[in-house]
Amino acid sequence: MDKLAFDIAHLLAGSLLLVSFLMIYQDRLFSLLRFFALHAVVLSLSVAWQAYVQDAPFLYITAAIALFFKGLIIPAALQKIVRRLEIHREVEQVVGIGITMLAGIGLTALSIILMLRVTANADSFAREDMAFALAVILLGLLMMVTRRNAVSQVVGFMSLENGLILAAAGAKGMPLVVEISVAFSVLIAFIVIGVFLFRIRERFDTVDVGALDQFRGDQK
Secondary structure, eight states: OHHHHHHHHHHHHHHHHHHHHHHHHOOBHHHHHHHHHHHHHHHHHHHHHHHHHHTOTHHHHHHHHIIIIIIIIHHHHHHHHHHHHTOOSBOOBSSOHHHHHHHHHHHHHHHHHHHHHHTTTSOHHHHHHHHHHHHHHHHHHHHHHHBOBHHHHHHHHHHHHHHHHHHHHHTTOOOHHHHHHHHHHHHHHHHHHHHHHHHHHHHHSOOBGGGGGGGTTOOO
C-alpha cells in the first residue's frame, strides 16, 4: 500500500508539472484558460490524495476550494473578461515557445537537483513532491516573465500559487485557517486584477503590458 500511495502521489504531482508545460506551450488565451482549469483539477486530485494518505481531513477542504474556485469560478470569470475586452487573439510572447520550453526544462531539472539535495534527510514521500512543486512554481514565474498579455500573466501567477499549495500539502499540510486565508487572498487578488485589466483596457485600449512602456515617465 505504501508503494502504491507513493506512486499515485508522484503520478499526480508529475501530471501537474506536465500541465504546467502545456500551459506554457499555448499561444491562444482560451486554450490557456482551459488548461489552467485542468491544472486546478489535477491539483485538487493531488491534494485529496495527500489528505487520504496522511489521514488529514482538512486537506479535503483545500482540494474542494482549489476545484471550486480555480477549476470552475476563476477560469469562467477570466473567459468572460476576455470576451468582454474583445481580445480573441494569440498570447503575446517575449520570446519564442521553443526557447521558453527549453528554459522550463532547465528550471525543472534545477528544481529536482536542488530539492533532492536540500531535503536529503526528509521523508521520502515528500521529497519528490517538493521537487515537483518547486518546478511548478518556477514555471509559473517563467510564464509571467515570458508573456506580455496581462491575462496570461494572471494565469501564471495563479499557477505559481498552485505550486505553493502542492508544496504545503506534500509537507504534511498546513493549518486550515492558513488555507482559508490563502483562498480568500487569491479571490480578492483576482477581483483586484479583474478591475486592473478593465482599467488598462479603458486607458490604453489594450491589455499588452508592453504598451505601458511608452507612457512611462509621462506627466499627469
